[in-house]
Amino acid sequence: MGIDALDARLIVLLAREPRIGVQEASRRLGVARGTVQARLDRLQSNGVIRGFGPEVDPAALGYPVTAFATLEIKQGQGADVRAHLSGVPEVLELHTTTGHGDMLCRLVARSNADLQRVIDLVVGFDGIVRASTAIVMENPVPLRIIPLVEQAAGDS
């Protein structure tokens, strides 16, 4: 576990220009193609790189509203709630957490009005005691990984 500077440069390069292939990457990094191939294989079998799936923008799909909901769960109902929420397409991710709530989930909706429908879908379930929702207004830092990769490479 751990990553060196070349790994980091490779990941950053792929993050910035995903369309380039192994050949082009080897040229940009100034190393042999075989090296890039070996690094990529290792990073993927390591699990550092999970895959290269398409990044889909919910807004472009017609779901421009994002919200985070903190849920409080009735004791022992965790599994049922998980199953229920995983069946709701508008629930993009779900975490169980410490702290005031028991779960935190990310929601999307077609509009603020539609968010009401989604929230009703989410909390309209027996195991959920209470929900508090925060609507996202701006997203000054979109989900990113590059700075972390660079830091992980720097002090490893």
Added chain:
Amino acid sequence: MGIDALDARLIVLLAREPRIGVQEASRRLGVARGTVQARLDRLQSNGVIRGFGPEVDPAALGYPVTAFATLEIKQGQGADVRAHLSGVPEVLELHTTTGHGDMLCRLVARSNADLQRVIDLVVGFDGIVRASTAIVMENPVPLRIIPLVEQAAGDS
């Protein structure tokens, strides 16, 4: 704006097996290669597909702890706080929200102990009045988009 069933099948296919190319995709979908190419181009220029960057697992980088922090900001300090947080690599994303807090950010750390360091980094800034942190224990629903894509295709 909107997506049809073929678009959805293409996105789902790419999400499940990102390594396949246009050729293979056209075979799987039973359409001509040119069609897949045209659809892909359209989805990308639409912004529906933002890109195909590598999905990096912070845990595999040595950051297995994830947390969400709700921040309360001093009036008029929003911009400064944004700039400060975007300079912290462990801040993976940042949103401004309605509700009790003013901002919500996703953090990662090397350990629970290290999380203390990260939180100090984050809140050790003038504009931040208060922070409450929820540590993620489990992630029953990892960030996903497929169900939403399928729904968007179904009722469009």
Added chain:
DNA sequence: CACTCACTGGGCACTATGCCCACCAAAAAC
């Protein structure tokens, strides 16, 4: 009816891929 638009199926040159190999240097093991 004419027109546009998306899809088809084919062809083309070019390039990348996956997979070999021998060779080399630095680090690790003995």
Added chain:
DNA sequence: GTTTTTGGTGGGCATAGTGCCCAGTGAGTG
């Protein structure tokens, strides 16, 4: 101090995919 791994280099190879072109067709629209 010598031997063995390990990781990188640079090259070659057949296969396959890419980007890009075209003419033809069928559906939907004005």
